[in-house]
Every structure is written in C-alpha cells, then in structure tokens.
Amino acid sequence: MSGTKSTPDEQRRIRPNRRAFTETQIVDAALALLDEGGVAAVSIRSVATRLGVNPNAIYTYVASRADLERAVVERVLGAAQLARLTDPDPEWRTAIIEFALELRTLLLEHPAVATLLMSAPMDGVAARDLGEALLDCLARGGLSAADGARAAYAIMVQTIGSVALEVAETDGKPPLSPESERITLRRTALDTIDGDRWPHTRSSTDVMAQWISADQFAWGLRALLDGLPEKSGRPAKFGSDEGAA
Amino acid sequence: MSGTKSTPDEQRRIRPNRRAFTETQIVDAALALLDEGGVAAVSIRSVATRLGVNPNAIYTYVASRADLERAVVERVLGAAQLARLTDPDPEWRTAIIEFALELRTLLLEHPAVATLLMSAPMDGVAARDLGEALLDCLARGGLSAADGARAAYAIMVQTIGSVALEVAETDGKPPLSPESERITLRRTALDTIDGDRWPHTRSSTDVMAQWISADQFAWGLRALLDGLPEKSGRPAKFGSDEGAA
DNA sequence: ACCTGAACACCGTTCAAGT
DNA sequence: ACCTGAACACCGTTCAAGT
Numbered sequence: 292m293s294g295t296k297s298t299p300d301e302q303r304r305i306r307p308n309r310r311a312f313t314e315t316q317i318v319d320a321a322l323a324l325l326d327e328g329g330v331a332a333v334s335i336r337s338v339a340t341r342l343g344v345n346p347n348a349i350y351t352y353v354a355s356r357a358d359l360e361r362a363v364v365e366r367v368l369g370a371a372q373l374a375r376l377t378d379p380d381p382e383w384r385t386a387i388i389e390f391a392l393e394l395r396t397l398l399l400e401h402p403a404v405a406t407l408l409m410s411a412p413m414d415g416v417a418a419r420d421l422g423e424a425l426l427d428c429l430a431r432g433g434l435s436a437a438d439g440a441r442a443a444y445a446i447m448v449q450t451i452g453s454v455a456l457e458v459a460e461t462d463g464k465p466p467l468s469p470e471s472e473r474i475t476l477r478r479t480a481l482d483t484i485d486g487d488r489w490p491h492t493r494s495s496t497d498v499m500a501q502w503i504s505a506d507q508f509a510w511g512l513r514a515l516l517d518g519l520p521e522k523s524g525r526p527a528k529f530g531s532d533e534g535a536a
Numbered sequence: 537m538s539g540t541k542s543t544p545d546e547q548r549r550i551r552p553n554r555r556a557f558t559e560t561q562i563v564d565a566a567l568a569l570l571d572e573g574g575v576a577a578v579s580i581r582s583v584a585t586r587l588g589v590n591p592n593a594i595y596t597y598v599a600s601r602a603d604l605e606r607a608v609v610e611r612v613l614g615a616a617q618l619a620r621l622t623d624p625d626p627e628w629r630t631a632i633i634e635f636a637l638e639l640r641t642l643l644l645e646h647p648a649v650a651t652l653l654m655s656a657p658m659d660g661v662a663a664r665d666l667g668e669a670l671l672d673c674l675a676r677g678g679l680s681a682a683d684g685a686r687a688a689y690a691i692m693v694q695t696i697g698s699v700a701l702e703v704a705e706t707d708g709k710p711p712l713s714p715e716s717e718r719i720t721l722r723r724t725a726l727d728t729i730d731g732d733r734w735p736h737t738r739s740s741t742d743v744m745a746q747w748i749s750a751d752q753f754a755w756g757l758r759a760l761l762d763g764l765p766e767k768s769g770r771p772a773k774f775g776s777d778e779g780a781a
Numbered sequence: 782a783c784c785t786g787a788a789c790a791c792c793g794t795t796c797a798a799g800t
Numbered sequence: 801a802c803c804t805g806a807a808c809a810c811c812g813t814t815c816a817a818g819t
Contacts (some may be wrong), residue, residue, distance in 0.1 A: 308800070308802045335793060347794075348803055356793065409654045409697070412705045414725070419734050422744075426736035439736075440743035445756030449690065452654070452697025460657045480659070489664050491671035491684075498685035499667075511690030515756075518763025553783045553819065580812060592813075593784055601812065 310351065312342060317352045318362045322401070325363060329463035330403040335359065360407050361415065367404045368417035370397060376424035383432035384516045387425070391450045391512055392505060398451075400465055402458040409455045413447070422447070433522035442519050449515050457503040474500050555596065557587060562597045563607045567646070570608060574708035575648040580604065605652050606660065612649045613662035616642060621669035628677035629761045632670070636695045636757055637750060643696075645710055647703040654700045658692070667692070678767035687764050694760050702748040719745050 320341045324332045335356055339346040353359045375381075375390035398405045422443055429439035460477075461467050478500035486493035501507055565586045569577045580601055584591040598604045620626075620635035643650045667688055674684035705722075706712050723745035731738035746752055 310802070334791090336791080345804055346792095347796095347805095350794080351802060406655050409700045410651050410704055413701065419729065419737060423734045423737050426740060430736065436736075436740060437743050440740035441752060441755050442759070444744075444747045444752060445694065445759055448697040448701060448756065449694055449760070452693040452700070455654045455697070455700075456658065456693060459655055484664065489668045491675065491681075492664060492668050495671060495681060495685035498682050499689070502689045507686055507689060510686050511693065511760075514687070514690055514763040514765070515694070515760045516763065518759040518761065520759075555783070579810090581810080590785055591811095592786095592815095595813080596783060 311344065311348075312352065314352050314362065316342070317349065317359070318366050321359055321363050322366060325403050326401060326465050330406065333359070333363075333403075357411070361411060364404055364407050364411065365415045365417050367397065367401050368408070368415070368421065371417070371421060373420060373424040376428040379431060383428050384513075386428055387446060387516060388509055388512055391446070392509060394450060395454050395505065395508055398454045399458070399467055402461055402465060402467060403463045405451065405454040405458045406463070408451050434519065435522070438520050445515060446512070449512055453508050453511065457508075460503065470504055473503055477501075477503065556589065556593075557597065559597050559607065561587070562594065562604070563611050566604055566608050567611060570648050571646060571710050575651065578604070578608075578648075602656070606656060609649055609652050609656070610660045610662050612642065612646050613653070613660070613666065616662070616666060618665060618669040621673040624676060628673050629758075631673055632691060632761060633754055633757055636691070637754060639695060640699050640750065640753055643699045644703070644712055647706055647710060647712060648708045650696065650699040650703045651708070653696050679764065680767070683765050690760060691757070694757055698753050698756060702753075705748065715749055718748055722746075722748065 317338060320338045321333050324337055324341065335349050335353075336346045338359070339349050342349075349359075353362060371394050372390065375386055375393060378386065381389070398408075425443040425446060426439050429442050430436070432439075434442060458467075460473070467473070478496060481492075481496040481499055484493060484496070492499070562583060565583045566578050569582055569586065580594050580598075581591045583604070584594050587594075594604075598607060616639050617635065620631055620638060623631065626634070643653075670688040670691060671684050674687050675681070677684075679687060703712075705718070712718070723741060726737075726741040726744055729738060729741070737744070
C-alpha cells in the first residue's frame with residue numbers, strides 16, 4: 292500500500308517546476324476576453340497571449356478549447372443565486388420567476404455564456420446544483436417527484452432558451468445596449484415586413500418587438516408554471532384538456 | 537431614366553463569365569458536409585473544396601460564413617410542415633404539439649442546425665412563415681392577438697430550446713443513435729452522482745435520464761400550452777394564481 | 782462578372798527539447 | 801512537472817490579376 296508508487300508528496304519533494312498559474316487564472320483570462328470581444332475573442336492562443344505564455348502552455352490547465360468553454364460556463368453559472376430557490380418562505384412559483392429573472396440578468400452580463408450553455412451538455416457541478424435547487428423548490432410546491440423532475444427541465448429550457456435567443460440578436464459583448472433600445476431596434480425592423488404575406492405577424496409587431504423583454508421572459512415562464520400538473524396528481528402525460536381535475 | 541446607367545439586361549449582353557453554381561448548390565454542399573461531419577466540418581474552404589473551386593470563389597454566393605450558416609438554417613427550417621398549424625380541423629393544442637414533434641424530428645435529422653438556430657437571430661423567411669402559422673393557430677385557439685404573440689415566442693423557445701439541449705449531448709452527426717440508447721447512456725452517467733450532495737437529483741435519475749425523450753418534449757410543451765391565458769382575457773401579466781377566471 | 786493565385790492574420794493541437 | 805520552440809494542418813477574408 293505504500294512505497295511501491297510515488298505519492299503526490301514525494302513528487303513535490305523532487306521540486307519540479309511549479310505551476311505558473313491556477314485554473315482560476317486561466318478562466319479569469321478567458322472570461323475577461325469573452326466580455327471584451329465576445330466568444331470570437333476567446334481562444335487557447337488569446338488566453339496564452341494575455342497570460343504571456345506560449346499557446347501550448349495552456350494545455351497544462353485545460354484539456355481543450357471545449358474544456359475551457361466548459362470551465363467558463365461553470366464559473367458564470369456557479370454565481371447564480373440559488374438561495375432564491377431553496378429559501379422556504381416565498382411562494383414557490385414566485386421564487387422560480389424571481390430566480391430566473393436574476394439568472395437572466397447574470398447571463399446578460401456575460402452574453403456569450405448563454406449561447407455556450409445551449410451548445411454543450413449541462414452536466415457540470417453548477418448545473419447539478421441549479422437542478423437540485425429547482426427540484427427542491429418544485430417539491431415544496433407539491434409536485435410529485437416525477438412531475439418535479441419533468442418540470443425542472445422544461446423550466447431550464449424556457450429560461451436558458453429565452454436568454455440564448457435574446458443574446459443571439461446582439462454582438463455578444465457586454466454591456467449590451469439597454470433593453471428598451473434593443474426593443475426599438477426590433478420594432479423598426481419588424482415595421483418593414485410584408486403584411487400581405489405575414490398578416491398576423493404584421494399586426495403583432497408591437498408585442499413581437501418585446502419578445503426579448505424581461506416582461507415576455509416572465510410571461511412565458513409564468514404560463515409554463517401555471518400549466519404544471521397540480522399535486523392532485525393527474526396523469527401528467529398527454530391527455531389532459533383543461534383546468535384542474 | 538434610361539441610357540445613363542447600364543441595366544442588368546445590358547450587362548447580360550456583354551456576356552461576362554457565367555456563374556458556375558447557384559446558391560442552392562452551395563447550400564446543398566454545406567448541408568451535406570454538416571450531415572457528414574457536424575458543424576466543425578462546414579467551412580467556406582470545405583465547401584469550396586467539395587465544389588472544386590478556390591475558397592474565395594464561394595464569396596460570389598454568400599457574404600460570409602455566418603451568411604452561409606443562415607442559408608443552411610433557412611433551408612432546413614423551410615422544410616417544416618406548417619400545414620399542421622394552419623389546418624383548421626384539429627384541436628389547436630394538439631396541432632401545435634404534433635407540429636412541434638415533427639419539427640423536432642426534422643431538426644434531429646440535421647442536429648447541428650438546432651444549435652445554429654439558437655446562435656443567430658431568427659429573422660429569416662422560414663422563421664417568419666413559422667411564426668405566422670403559429671400565430672394563426674393560436675388565434676384559432678381563441679387567444680387575444682397580444683397573448684397569441686407572446687405565446688408564439690414561448691412555444692418557439694420551448695421547442696427549439698429542447699432540441700438544442702438534446703443535440704448538445706451528441707456529436708451532432710446524423711443519424712443520431714436511437715433515443716433509447718441515448719437515454720440509457722444518460723442513466724448510467726446519472727447513476728454515478730453523489731446522493732449526499734444532490735439528494736433530489738439522485739432520486740430523480742430515472743426521469744432525468746428521459747429529459748431528452750419525445751415524451752418529455754411533449755410534456756413540457758403541453759404544460760406551457762395548458763398555462764396559456766384563456767380567451768376570457770385575464771390580465772396575462774404577472775398576477776394570476778390558478779385555473780380559469 | 783466570376784474565378785484564380787497569392788497572401789495575411791489567425792486557429793487548435795502535437796511533439797521534442799529544455800530546465 | 802511545466803514551459804519553450806517549432807511545426808502541422810487548418811481557418812475566414814482580402815486583394816490583384818486573369819478571362
């Protein structure tokens with residue numbers, strides 16, 4: 292059990308060259324580049340340049356570009372305020388919407404992260420923590436374990452999907468222009484569409500301009516929450532038509 | 537009004553070199569590369585190589601790589617069966633779910649497109665047509681114009697967001713392994729998680745393994761549809777608590 | 782008008798060599 | 801153990817020149 296293999300301590304005693312950085316510093320650099328120049332500005336090479344080392348030195352800390360992106364996502368998602376979900380006081384639906392609005396704000400501060408979230412498996416520690424808190428909140432709301440687990444996914448999809456689509460219309464560099472400005476931009480673009488071909492769209496431009504608003508974000512989430520099966524326990528499959536059983 | 541500038545017809549008479557391709561062929565090539573090697577296999581240069589021309593020749597047909605991706609998205613999204621939505625016969629909620637399930641199938645046949653959809657503005661003709669059909673269906677369902685427009689966005693977010701997250705766990709190359717296989721893979725991965733740190737998650741592994749299933753997809757969408765405001769016309773803002781007014 | 786040829790300024794990743 | 805130096809096989813995009 293001892294002596295056959297060199298332990299980490301023994302290796303340390305040989306005093307090899309010490310790490311010049313920590314993974315934290317690598318992610319710091321990547322996040323800074325992301326916020327300065329959008330996702331296109333983040334590369335193994337740009338991180339290396341920012342830290343003053345050769346490109347391949349970065350591979351001491353991350354396995355690949357994908358792994359670097361994963362670490363950045365982890366950093367940002369890990370800053371989400373899960374207390375909003377686990378706090379037993381507020382009504383559960385309100386808690387979820389308040390939490391989601393805060394998560395939206397957080398993601399809008401690092402817009403490129405929203406896109407990355409939809410492009411890689413959400414299986415990191417931060418995503419697990421978020422999922423766990425959501426499941427906890429939904430259980431408090433009286434949903435069965437199975438319905439809670441289904442609901443948690445639908446809620447994450449609606450939340451992250453909304454922000455990703457919102458961000459997709461920007462250059463991905465924070466700070467984004469104010470919501471009101473982006474809505475005005477959308478409105479003028481929508482005002483040019485052909486009412487003969489798209490009549491419903493044509494007469495909905497006002498609301499559609501606000502698709503990227505916090506109001507629409509909360510509205511969609513509220514609709515989803517209102518449609519979740521109640522504790523009463525209806526089949527929660529496909530069949531239900533309307534209201535409470 | 538005439539004679540001061542050469543018209544397109546006059547230019548044609550000079551018989552310049554004719555186009556070797558059409559935009560259709562460019563998109564064909566890009567889509568084929570996308571399906572053979574995932575999104576990483578599509579580049580201006582790979583499309584050029586496949587067509588036997590120099591890289592910069594592609595710029596005769598598309599303005600940039602982003603423009604090429606936009607055209608590929610347009611091609612795939614344009615193949616969606618909107619008749620499911622505009623057909624006045626079926627119940628509107630059923631129509632939306634059936635349509636969304638078909639759209640999911642279509643996107644899973646070109647997995648990389650789902651990711652692209654979340655990474656660029658959805659303002660192409662195909663997206664307009666889809667939105668218009670959705671608005672039409674929701675109007676038939678009795679929603680007000682404003683609620684219909686809000687609902688349309690929430691439905692698109694839920695639909696495309698679900699597929700994008702599902703695809704994010706694959707290599708993006710069709711054909712994807714069967715759903716059952718991908719679920720099994722998820723289950724074995726979920727079976728390793730720490731029940732002390734994530735107790736709710738730990739006891740929900742069975743349902744969570746199925747997050748990428750057609751069943752979960754329809755379940756989330758159904759919940760959203762069930763939560764939409766009825767024609768009765770409640771405020772549809774923030775306040776409502778439960779059921780019909 | 783469209784393509785070729787050539788170049789610029791990048792990329793991620795790998796390998797061997799230094800310390 | 802970690803970094804340097806150098807290289808490989810790519811990118812998107814631009815420009816001038818041919819036809």
